[in-house]
Amino acid sequence: MKKELWFDGSVLSPEETGLITDATNRGYTTVILNKNQLKKVKVSNRVKKAIRISSIEEVEKFDKIDIFIVDNLSMAEQLINMNKCTAYYTTVNDRENMEKAADIRIPLNYLIIEFQDTTNIPLELILAKLQNDKVKVMKVVNESSDAIVAMGVMEVGSAGVIMKSKNIHEIVNLSNEIIKKEMKKMDLVECEVVEIKHLELGERACLDSTSIMSKTEGMIVGCTSSGGLLICSEVHYLPYMNTRPFRVNAGTISSYVWGPNNIVEYISDLEAGSKLLAVDINGDSRTVNVARVKSEVRPLILIVTRYKDVEIKAIMQDDWHMRVFSPEGKAVNITDLKPGDKVMGHCSEPGRHVGIKISETIIEK
DSSP, X not given: OOOEEEEEOTTOOGGGTHHHHHHHTTTOOEEEEOTTTTTTSOOOTTSEEXXXXXXXXXXXXXXXXXXXXXXXXXXXXXXXXXXXXXXXXXXXXXXXXHHHHHXXXXXXXXXXXXXXXXXXXXXXXXXXXXTTSOOEEEEEESSHHHHHHHTTGGGTOOSEEEEOOOOHHHHHHHHHHHHHHTOEEOOOEEEEEEEEEEEEEEEEEEEEESSOOOTXXXXXXXXXXXXXXXXXXXXXXOSSSOOBTTEEEEEETTOEEEOSTTOEEEGGGOOTTOEEEEEETTSEEEEEEEEEEEEEEXXXXXXXXXXXXXXXEEEEEOSTTOEEEOTTSOEEEGGGOOTTOEEEEEEOOXXXXXTEEOSSOOOOO
């Protein structure tokens, strides 16, 4: 389950509210505002807004608020009956308060807990008691290191954290750590080149993303659902033109390209806003958005490789500036490839329908 990342901006002075923008620009998905900030602080529509209220009558004033936070269970029940997204805020500083928090049985959306002590034992006990409930437990934190531990205790961790700090370094560090945690591993294998075949003209596509890729990143592209080759981004030196570090010159429009959640897409189906995986030579992957798919007619080349008894193929533009990765992580010009060379790829169990893995006998050649 993806962890929720909130920022408590309600504690900020007017001079400090710029931190709210910093947080939302770094992936914080919910901000807690105070009543004075609602008209003065602009928050993107993609970010949820939460506010603390002290009476039910205040609800009508805040029609654009996504989450209501209260510290009174009776008010929480009233909010739930009004079909409002409800968060109950409590402080745990002793065993009695801990047990009260763990024994709440009304259908809250969120249980927000601020712990007095640094130990995570009270959090573990609360999570254990509430493991079968749908309530999302959120821990208030002041440091990114505390947040990472809280989201990992008992293997499940809290549903998320609320950063309550004015330290920009802690705000940024937590965002960076969350990004790292959410990176998925792709199994990369060494594939042996068995055939290189120059083809006629055909339509190939460049995939322009909204992200800058590194020299060790690319995308997995192949002719079949059995797997693909790790094709370099255009971040490497080109003597006649500027680099395009946001681009992967991927291959034919009929090729498969790997995306998040084990989804494989036809390049021809992609458009602005589609999501793909940028994968590095260690198999670490991150989700990137497609900004543009640029198709043009170019001479093509077929690269046939093998991993054990699986054949992995890719058809790319037949030009020396097209590159794949060697097992050493070096960018190799595809026009220099010859049978016996090793390149990096991904081997996948075949069988896909509209990109989704299915248990069906499918033969692809």
